[in-house]
Amino acid sequence: MNIHAIIERLDKVRKNGNGYMACCPVHTEKTPSLSLTEKDGKILCHCFGCGADGIAVVEAIGLKPDVLFSEEMETEEGNDWILIENSLFDEEVINIAFHDMRRGDPICYSDYKLIRTSLARRQERYRRNMPVKHKMAIDLEGYRG
Numbered sequence: 770m771n772i773h774a775i776i777e778r779l780d781k782v783r784k785n786g787n788g789y790m791a792c793c794p795v796h797t798e799k800t801p802s803l804s805l806t807e808k809d810g811k812i813l814c815h816c817f818g819c820g821a822d823g824i825a826v827v828e829a830i831g832l833k834p835d836v837l838f839s840e841e842m843e844t845e846e847g848n849d850w851i852l853i854e855n856s857l858f859d860e861e862v863i864n865i866a867f868h869d870m871r872r873g874d875p876i877c878y879s880d881y882k883l884i885r886t887s888l889a890r891r892q893e894r895y896r897r898n899m900p901v902k903h904k905m906a907i908d909l910e911g912y913r914g
């Protein structure tokens with residue numbers, strides 16, 4: 770249902786095939802040129818007017834990039850260890866993924882599955898108020914610009 774969190778903040782939303790068209794929040798426009806589609810648990814956004822991608826769009830409407838991915842996790846009781854043990858790894862995966870997306874680099878399907886799992890675990894940690902184990906030691910933005 771994440772796509773609804775996005776479109777409810779956009780203007781002139783109309784259904785278009787499997788997805789929606791709406792006015793782009795990144796550039797000012799009167800005729801919708803932003804396309805949104807949900808595919809394999811990921812929300813794909815593209816503005817035909819300014820070329821904005823999903824991250825630019827969600828940031829323009831005050832949402833986090835996480836909203837572009839479905840939160841799906843088969844949560845079992847007793848997986849705290851998995852959540853704690855992977856916390857640093859997950860943050861790193863997410864940082865790299867968002868950095869690549871921002872640069873427009875394509876994400877392959879196996880990476881995408883990894884990102885989705887990391888995001889799901891992060892959501893679950895937030896939900897349970899579990900902190901990330903360590904702070905990021907390396908500023909990836911600085912290294913990979």
Ligand SMILES: [Zn+2]
Pocket residue numbers: 793794795796803816817818819820821
């Ligand atoms: Zn635009």
